[in-house]
Amino acid sequence: xxxxxxxxxxxxxxxxxxxxxxxxxxxxxxxxxxxxxxxxxxxxxxxxxxxxxxxxxxxxxxxxxxxxxxxxxxxxxxxxxxxxxxxxxxxxxxxxxxxxxxxxxxxxxxxxxxxxxxxxxxxxxxxxxxxxxxxxxxxxxxxxxxxxxxxxxxxxxxxxxxxxxxxxxxxxxxxxxxxxxxxxxxxxxxxxxxxxxxxxxxxxxxxxxxxxxxxxxxxxxxxxxxxxxxxxxxxxxxxxxxxxxxxxxxxxxxxxxxxxxxxxxxxxxxxxxxxxxxxxxxxxxxxxxxxxxxxxxxxxxxxxxxxxxxxxxxxxxxxxx
Numbered sequence: 280x281x282x283x284x285x286x287x288x289x290x291x292x293x294x295x296x297x298x299x300x301x302x303x304x305x306x307x308x309x310x311x312x313x314x315x316x317x318x319x320x321x322x323x324x325x326x327x328x329x330x331x332x333x334x335x336x337x338x339x340x341x342x343x344x345x346x347x348x349x350x351x352x353x354x355x356x357x358x359x360x361x362x363x364x365x366x367x368x369x370x371x372x373x374x375x376x377x378x379x380x381x382x383x384x385x386x387x388x389x390x391x392x393x394x395x396x397x398x399x400x401x402x403x404x405x406x407x408x409x410x411x412x413x414x415x416x417x418x419x420x421x422x423x424x425x426x427x428x429x430x431x432x433x434x435x436x437x438x439x440x441x442x443x444x445x446x447x448x449x450x451x452x453x454x455x456x457x458x459x460x461x462x463x464x465x466x467x468x469x470x471x472x473x474x475x476x477x478x479x480x481x482x483x484x485x486x487x488x489x490x491x492x493x494x495x496x497x498x499x500x501x502x503x504x505x506x507x508x509x510x511x512x513x514x515x516x517x518x519x520x521x522x523x524x525x526x527x528x529x530x531x532x533x534x535x536x537x538x539x540x541x542x543x544x545x546x547x548x549x550x551x552x553x554x555x556x557x558x559x560x561x562x563x564x565x566x567x568x569x570x571x572x573x574x575x576x577x578x579x580x581x582x583x584x585x586x587x588x589x590x591x592x593x594x595x596x597x598x599x600x
Contacts, residue, residue, distance in 0.1 A: 280470075282567050282600035283478040284519060284526055285368075286375035294380035295370055298406070306380050307408040309340035314415060315457075316345045318363030319372035321477040322415065322448040322455040327376045329445050330413040339410055340379040344402075345369065346386040353386050361461050361510035363476075368483060382407065395421025395430060404438040411441045418444075450475065467512035467569040479519070479565035482509075482546070486557040489547070492539065496583050498590075500547040501557045503564065505533075513544065515570040517593035517600075520550050521563030527553055530586075530593035531564060534573035538582055551594065568596045 296302060312330035316323045327343055334341035352360050364372060370381050384390060384402065393401070398420050403409050412431065420426040426434075428444040435442045448455050455475050463472040464480060472480050484503035494500075501520070505511075513534030520529045531548040535541045548564055550557075570592050576582040 280474055282473070282519070282565070282597075284565050285478060285481045285521070285563060286371060287524065288367075288371050289374035293370075293374050296380060296382045298384050302382070302407055303380075306340045306342060308410045309342045309379070309407070310334035310337070310411040310413065311342045311344050311382075311403070311407055311409045312378070312413045313344045313418065313420075315349055316343065316364075316369055316373060317349060317457045318460055318476055318480075319369060319376075320363075320455055320457065320460060320475055321450070324376060324477055325448045326413055326415055326445045327373065327378060329443060330411075331377055333411055333413065333443065334379075337410070341377075342380050342382055342407070343373045343376075343378055344382045344384065344407065345373070346384050346390075348386055350386050350391075353391060359508035361465075361508050362506065363457055363460055363464075363480065365483065365506070368481070372478070392422055395426030396434070397421070398426065399431070399434040399438060403434075404440065409440045411443065413443045413445060415445050416447055461510055465510045465512055467514055467572075469516065469566045469569050473566070479567065481521075481563050481565040483561060483563050484546070485559060485561045488558060489545070490539075496579065496586065498549045498583075498586055500532075500549050501562065503546040503548065503562075505544065505546055507544075509544070511566075512569070513573040515573070515589050517567045517570060517596040518548065519565045519567060519597065520548055521565065522550075522553075522555070522557065522560070526565070527551065528594060528597045529564075530570075530590050531566075532573065537573060537575035549590070551590070567600050568593075570596075 310330045310333045312327045331341040347366050373381050432442040460472045460475050486501045489502040516531045518529050518531045519526045527550045529548050529550040533546045570589055
């Protein structure tokens with residue numbers, strides 16, 4: 280599968296509306312795709328594209344309704360959650376699906392305690408004024424997950440909106456789900472994760488100062504601190520770095536640097552053939568393939584020899600991507 284790079288950020292004019300904001304008249308009465316949409320994988324894209332198609336057929340706007348933080352993070356705040364996309368990346372990916380706006384509900388105690396009927400009345404029919412709602416078959420809403428696509432369809436008959444339930448999307452690798460993608464990344468199966476996502480899994484972070492060891496070894500790196508809950512397998516990866524709207528081939532190490540300090544996990548990216556100073560700049564890193572596990576080397580010469588080989592393999596993999 281060709282490497283599909285992440286889309287650019289939407290223009291500043293793209294509507295992203297929180298619960299406190301009123302829905303503009305031009306977006307009310309729309310077709311609304313609802314979900315957590317973590318990663319905006321192929322199954323999520325199917326839900327959103329269905330909403331977009333229905334909207335186009337009926338001359339209505341298409342919206343996505345999502346939640347922040349992820350409901351699991353609200354209910355289990357002490358359990359780390361490996362997010363496939365941060366809030367900004369999620370909006371970016373949803374906007375790229377051709378919808379007219381994204382609405383974001385704060386998942387807090389008030390929302391968690393809202394009954395299914397109150398959610399329909401206050402959010403879907405009231406706030407959004409939805410004419411049509413599109414959900415996946417595993418969609419639940421309301422306190423204690425009491426609402427499902429069946430109850431939503433019945434509520435729509437009372438409130439005057441239609442409901443379309445989209446069946447789960449499968450693939451040769453099995454059912455597409457955020458959980459399956461998290462597991463693939465934990466196993467270092469970037470190829471599988473990307474196939475399930477329908478685009479390259481990527482992270483966005485600001486380049487920080489490091490120990491400058493890479494520069495001393497002939498491999499200067501851009502150092503990125505990822506979310507502590509990131510469950511990506513520690514190891515060496517072929518990646519592409521998105522810098523100021525351009526993508527560059529690169530090789531990256533994610534892990535604890537066992538040859539040196541075995542410290543907190545860090546993503547260290549060596550961008551091929553680039554001399555720019557990247558400190559304090561926010562960049563994207565799109566993952567193309569796993570090269571090898573992280574390991575400890577007995578000498579710096581052995582480490583540099585392996586880095587030479589990693590770079591060769593990364594260039595080879597990216598040339599074929």
